[in-house]
Amino acid sequence: MSGTVSLPANVVPVRIRLSRDDVILRIGLFCLITLLAIAVVFPLYTLLSKSLEDIDGKYVGLQNFREYFETPALFSSITNSLTVAISVALIVLVIAFVYGYALTRTRMPLRWLFRGIALIPILAPSLLAAISLIYWFGNQGVLRSWLGESSIYGPIGIIIGSCFWVFPHALMIIVTALSTADARLYEAAEALRTPKWRIFFTVTLPGAKYGILSAGFIVFTLVITDFGVPKVIGGRYNVLATDVYKQVVGQQNFEMGAVVSLILLLPAVLAFIADRWVQRRQIALLSPHAVPFQPKSHPLRDGILFVFCLIVSIILISMLAMAVYASFVTFWPYNLSLSLKNYNFDVMDGGGWEAYFNSIRMAIYCAVFGSGLIFFGSYLVEKARGVTWLRTILHLGSMLPLAVPGLVLGIAYIFFFNHPENPLGFLYGTMGILVICTIVHFYTVSHLTCLTALKQLDPEFEAVSLSLKSPVWRTFGKVTLPVCLPAFLDVASYLFLNAMTTVSAVVFLYSPETMLASVAVLNMDDAGDIAPAAAMALMIVYTSAVFRVLHALLARFINSRTQVWRTR
Amino acid sequence: MPDSNQVYLRIENLTKHFGEFVAVSDLSLEINSGEFICFLGPSGCGKTTLLRAIAGLDPQTAGRINQAGKDISDLPVSERDFGIVFQSYALFPNLTVYQNVAYGLENQRLPRQEIHKRVTDLLELVGLPEQIEKYPAQLSGGQQQRVALSRALATSPGLLLLDEPLSALDARVRSSLRLEIRALHQNLGITTILVTHDQEEALSMADRIVVMDQGRIEQVGTPIEIYSNPASPFVADFIGVMNFIHGEVTSPGLVSIEEKTLKCNTENIPEKSNVRVTVRPEDILCHSELIESPNTLEVKVKSLEFLGSFYRLFISGPTGFEELMADLSIKQVHEQNITPESTLNIELPTNRLLIFPEIS
Numbered sequence: 001m002s003g004t005v006s007l008p009a010n011v012v013p014v015r016i017r018l019s020r021d022d023v024i025l026r027i028g029l030f031c032l033i034t035l036l037a038i039a040v041v042f043p044l045y046t047l048l049s050k051s052l053e054d055i056d057g058k059y060v061g062l063q064n065f066r067e068y069f070e071t072p073a074l075f076s077s078i079t080n081s082l083t084v085a086i087s088v089a090l091i092v093l094v095i096a097f098v099y100g101y102a103l104t105r106t107r108m109p110l111r112w113l114f115r116g117i118a119l120i121p122i123l124a125p126s127l128l129a130a131i132s133l134i135y136w137f138g139n140q141g142v143l144r145s146w147l148g149e150s151s152i153y154g155p156i157g158i159i160i161g162s163c164f165w166v167f168p169h170a171l172m173i174i175v176t177a178l179s180t181a182d183a184r185l186y187e188a189a190e191a192l193r194t195p196k197w198r199i200f201f202t203v204t205l206p207g208a209k210y211g212i213l214s215a216g217f218i219v220f221t222l223v224i225t226d227f228g229v230p231k232v233i234g235g236r237y238n239v240l241a242t243d244v245y246k247q248v249v250g251q252q253n254f255e256m257g258a259v260v261s262l263i264l265l266l267p268a269v270l271a272f273i274a275d276r277w278v279q280r281r282q283i284a285l286l287s288p289h290a291v292p293f294q295p296k297s298h299p300l301r302d303g304i305l306f307v308f309c310l311i312v313s314i315i316l317i318s319m320l321a322m323a324v325y326a327s328f329v330t331f332w333p334y335n336l337s338l339s340l341k342n343y344n345f346d347v348m349d350g351g352g353w354e355a356y357f358n359s360i361r362m363a364i365y366c367a368v369f370g371s372g373l374i375f376f377g378s379y380l381v382e383k384a385r386g387v388t389w390l391r392t393i394l395h396l397g398s399m400l401p402l403a404v405p406g407l408v409l410g411i412a413y414i415f416f417f418n419h420p421e422n423p424l425g426f427l428y429g430t431m432g433i434l435v436i437c438t439i440v441h442f443y444t445v446s447h448l449t450c451l452t453a454l455k456q457l458d459p460e461f462e463a464v465s466l467s468l469k470s471p472v473w474r475t476f477g478k479v480t481l482p483v484c485l486p487a488f489l490d491v492a493s494y495l496f497l498n499a500m501t502t503v504s505a506v507v508f509l510y511s512p513e514t515m516l517a518s519v520a521v522l523n524m525d526d527a528g529d530i531a532p533a534a535a536m537a538l539m540i541v542y543t544s545a546v547f548r549v550l551h552a553l554l555a556r557f558i559n560s561r562t563q564v565w566r567t568r
Numbered sequence: 569m570p571d572s573n574q575v576y577l578r579i580e581n582l583t584k585h586f587g588e589f590v591a592v593s594d595l596s597l598e599i600n601s602g603e604f605i606c607f608l609g610p611s612g613c614g615k616t617t618l619l620r621a622i623a624g625l626d627p628q629t630a631g632r633i634n635q636a637g638k639d640i641s642d643l644p645v646s647e648r649d650f651g652i653v654f655q656s657y658a659l660f661p662n663l664t665v666y667q668n669v670a671y672g673l674e675n676q677r678l679p680r681q682e683i684h685k686r687v688t689d690l691l692e693l694v695g696l697p698e699q700i701e702k703y704p705a706q707l708s709g710g711q712q713q714r715v716a717l718s719r720a721l722a723t724s725p726g727l728l729l730l731d732e733p734l735s736a737l738d739a740r741v742r743s744s745l746r747l748e749i750r751a752l753h754q755n756l757g758i759t760t761i762l763v764t765h766d767q768e769e770a771l772s773m774a775d776r777i778v779v780m781d782q783g784r785i786e787q788v789g790t791p792i793e794i795y796s797n798p799a800s801p802f803v804a805d806f807i808g809v810m811n812f813i814h815g816e817v818t819s820p821g822l823v824s825i826e827e828k829t830l831k832c833n834t835e836n837i838p839e840k841s842n843v844r845v846t847v848r849p850e851d852i853l854c855h856s857e858l859i860e861s862p863n864t865l866e867v868k869v870k871s872l873e874f875l876g877s878f879y880r881l882f883i884s885g886p887t888g889f890e891e892l893m894a895d896l897s898i899k900q901v902h903e904q905n906i907t908p909e910s911t912l913n914i915e916l917p918t919n920r921l922l923i924f925p926e927i928s
Binding site: 007011012013014015016017018019021022458460461463464465466467468469470471474478479482483 | 581623628631646647648650654657676719
């Protein structure tokens with residue numbers, strides 16, 4: 001083997017005997033890798049092979065792909081998708097950067113409020129933005145005249161709607177990048193009498209560069225793989241995500257669905273790789289000795305930015321507010337009196353209140369089982385001793401889901417779990433498959449959150465515990481988990497919120513018994529019941545908001561009980 | 569007290585590879601029962617690797633380790649008998665001082681009262697009886713390291729491993745803790761290995777020092793042996809401050825340096841070979857008037873550095889002696905009125921000169 005020094009022939013290499021802990025951890029690693037293989041790798045493989053088959057399951061090579069590129073109606077979606085995703089990425093980056101700059105680098109008043117308002121879209125499914133836009137600018141919309149000749153049904157609507165729901169995702173990354181500023185750099189620049197604009201371009205911007213790039217990739221991926229917004233407001237403007245849905249659900253052409261989803265996978269994977277590359281650079285920028293930056297007050301700058309944030313906030317709120325108003329209006333636009341008629345889901349198609357309660361059940365399962373599983377997985381990746389190759393495989397497996405759009409995952413699950421020979425086929429159409437799919441879909445971000453928390457622990461804790469003859473599970477329960485509890489709760493909360501709002505993966509997997517609220521929104525909108533769709537989307541928002549508050553209270557309670565040691 | 573001449577830890581032909589890098593190379597060492605040993609060397613010399621191999625944390629690639637008459641070479645960490653203290657303290661942040669120290673005892677399922685007694689005794693021993701209910705973050709660095717030490721000692725291990733335990737502390741705390749650890753060792757008689765890159769720490773604490781470089785042992789000996797009789801130019805240079813002068817052995821007992829000839833002990837070194845003559849700055853004598861001795865030189869003072877209890881003179885003499893350092897007491901510097909540009913007569917005493925053959 002190259003790259004290693006070999007021992008002289010007469011020397012026997014030492015092999016350490018495995019302790020019981022080592023055996024337990026190895027079994028854990030093995031189980032998790034198997035789980036991820038079943039839940040991610042095998043379905044994706046089935047998807048790939050499906051794209052190379054005809055309707056009868058015969059291997060036809062690239063025939064389906066050829067057909068795809070020879071059909072202009074399908075082919076044009078690629079340009080459409082790219083146009084929309086790149087436009088949204090550019091618009092959102094500019095707005096989120098200015099907004100994030102105002103939040104982190106100024107003494108503008110009400111920063112905490114602006115921060116909170118910016119997070120509103122996270123509580124809602126992406127569909128909500130599109131529904132709200134219909135009420136503002138649709139054919140019977142309040143501000144229809146503002147658009148003149150053009151229509152909201154098409155690229156304009158998709159772009160505005162997407163900007164709304166991806167805004168907090170971009171903002172959070174940029175805020176993080178801007179908050180890690182090192183005050184000493186600014187002091188040095190000022191001591192050298194550097195003009196303010198030059199400090200901005202030579203210190204501020206380079207420091208946030210990787211954060212901005214990373215946010216750009218995330219936004220691009222979110223938009224290109226989202227299908228809620230284009231489905232509701234896209235009109236006849238086809239994008240890749242809606243094509244997948246149409247091929248599979250509309251035309252039952254599974255093979256073509258597989259082809260389109262693989263094409264959708266490509267930009268997502270590229271953006272994923274680029275993002276990982278950028279993230280790796282970002283870490284190197286942080287010095288452990290950095291002194292936190294304390295912004296100084298600057299009335300003119302702060303005032304201008306205040307107005308900017310105010311306008312953005314008003315737009316964000318008005319999107320939500322219009323949906324709230326419309327959901328209470330009895331019959332838009334003819335009877336504007338307020339009533340609860342639209343919340344009477346049981347008399348409408350789309351799953352009724354049961355769908356809502358299914359969603360809550362699913363979100364709880366995801367939060368409980370998902371966070372436990374993911375934390376254990378990241379613990380094994382970070383803390384298991386030896387067997388580097390197994391840990392690397394588990395880590396790569398944990399990173400993979402981020403590159404797979406929800407729609408693609410959903411289709412892959414159909415092919416894999418619905419296959420007549422799959423012994424796991426009993427899961428198909430159950431709550432179980434929805435929970436598994438959702439956990440997998442949001443696995444990577446949770447995994448990284450846990451990993452970050454675990455990396456902050458002293459790497460010698462395990463060594464000390466071993467020297468004190470402490471079994472691995474005891475240190476895990478007494479030290480590792482309690483210290484990481486805040487991150488653990490964040491993950492549970494993240495999984496709950498996303499399980500409530502997600503549409504893309506589950507839209508292929510629900511059955512009449514496991515209808516979900518977010519899917520109900522889609523179906524009611526499809527059936528023309530836009531107001532009830534808004535009402536159901538708002539039920540998700542209300543629930544998510546209540547959950548957020550509960551999480552904050554619980555976190556505060558637990559912090560006061562168990563995290564005393566954090567304060568000096 | 570354990571028998572001090574009994575070998576407690578025997579390391580035989582230990583080798584550790586990290587891919588292409590050989591961190592420890594075919595190293596053998598014996599440590600006696602109750603000894604305080606320091607592994608000393610520059611960073612990357614393999615001292616921490618050796619310690620972690622003894623603990624089983626990073627097992628050796630090849631070689632045997634025998635502890636208390638038992639071959640532990642392939643035992644997992646949890647079946648070995650040692651306590652360990654790290655530079656980062658590695659105290660469990662969510663447990664109180666008491667809970668930290670009791671952690672290992674609880675694994676042994678001892679009765680409550682016994683644990684309580686042992687913990688309070690230990691904390692008394694390290695001088696922290698009042699801090700029992702505090703969390704690590706509420707303690708100073710020195711206090712945290714004392715807690716870490718108590719935790720490592722709580723289960724009465726046969727071997728105490730200290731991995732640069734003082735490096736994160738400031739100078740004053742470091743020197744007081746140095747004395748305390750030394751006293752604790754004397755008190756408990758536990759075989760102890762300390763890894764450090766700080767020679768002062770090693771010289772002041774160790775019974776024996778193991779000087780390492782590039783994965784090999786350069787010298788093993790008591791602090792005084794190592795300092796006054798370094799076995800190699802590396803040890804001479806690494807421990808303390810040393811002047812190096814290049815020359816050639818012309819005849820037994822004589823080394824010529826350009827136009828000058830020095831008298832020194834050339835035992836075991838053949839004639840005509842190139843050598844390095846070494847002398848410690850504090851061994852250089854400075855005379856106010858010229859004296860008749862073969863090893864005197866006339867030198868010029870380039871600069872003086874005040875180092876608190878003495879002056880270090882940077883001096884320059886004839887060819888071959890351009891860069892020398894000599895340490896003089898403050899009194900002597902004032903009495904002889906030495907300033908930059910002064911001219912001095914210095915003597916390199918024959919019995920303080922060590923010579924090493926030049927490696928070609």
